[in-house]
Amino acid sequence: MGNVGLLFVGAVLFINGLLLLGKVDAKAGAVFNLFIGALQVLTPTYLIFTAGDDPMKILAASGIYLFGFTYLYVGIGLLTGLDSTGVGYYSLFVAIAALGYAFVNFRLFGDQAFGVIWLYWAFLWFLFFLLLGLKMDALREYTGWVTAIQGWVTGVIPAGLLLSGYWKHPTEIAIALAVFGVVVFAALWPLTRSSRQPAPASAGPPA
Numbered sequence: 001m002g003n004v005g006l007l008f009v010g011a012v013l014f015i016n017g018l019l020l021l022g023k024v025d026a027k028a029g030a031v032f033n034l035f036i037g038a039l040q041v042l043t044p045t046y047l048i049f050t051a052g053d054d055p056m057k058i059l060a061a062s063g064i065y066l067f068g069f070t071y072l073y074v075g076i077g078l079l080t081g082l083d084s085t086g087v088g089y090y091s092l093f094v095a096i097a098a099l100g101y102a103f104v105n106f107r108l109f110g111d112q113a114f115g116v117i118w119l120y121w122a123f124l125w126f127l128f129f130l131l132l133g134l135k136m137d138a139l140r141e142y143t144g145w146v147t148a149i150q151g152w153v154t155g156v157i158p159a160g161l162l163l164s165g166y167w168k169h170p171t172e173i174a175i176a177l178a179v180f181g182v183v184v185f186a187a188l189w190p191l192t193r194s195s196r197q198p199a200p201a202s203a204g205p206p207a
Helices: 002-020 024-048 057-063 062-080 085-107 113-133 137-164 170-191
Strands: none
Touching: 002 024, 002 062, 024 057, 024 062, 057 062, 057 113, 062 085, 085 137, 113 137, 113 170, 137 170
16 A cells, blocks of 8 residues: 555656646646645555554554645645745655654665665755745756656656566665666756856846
């Protein structure tokens, strides 16, 4: 069930990336965020209730709430015109918590691949904090591209491999993900430089 939810996390990240890039209408994106937010709250609730008091299963499911509440918050905010500061500072909380879940995956679960994926999410939610919480709008294009790419790399592709039984060699996958993330997100920075340049001052009227 969690793998199905991961598939749609990829979908909503892709949509939100396009929203940040100005390719998707805000209200249309809001509705999809509400759908996935509800799914990402119901899924861990079901997993926890059926975990049989297994603390490791409960721990694994608990992190899903971080994202479910994000999408619900974003969806409601877009529909009602709320200021984004609250989502931004909640994203800082998620980014810090994601570092903890990365540690848990590396050390307790022995899942190197998802340890790296949690680091991806920590980086992305920190960008959301900068963009929405600190209003660093110059990062919008960069954040949009990172969000859309992460939708596929951390959501759709892993979910597809897990659901089809092709998720094998997790250590090699972790290395590939780490290299991909560093190379691609570093390369995006200069490619989006023009969007971070201040607009030239308009010329005044002739004397």
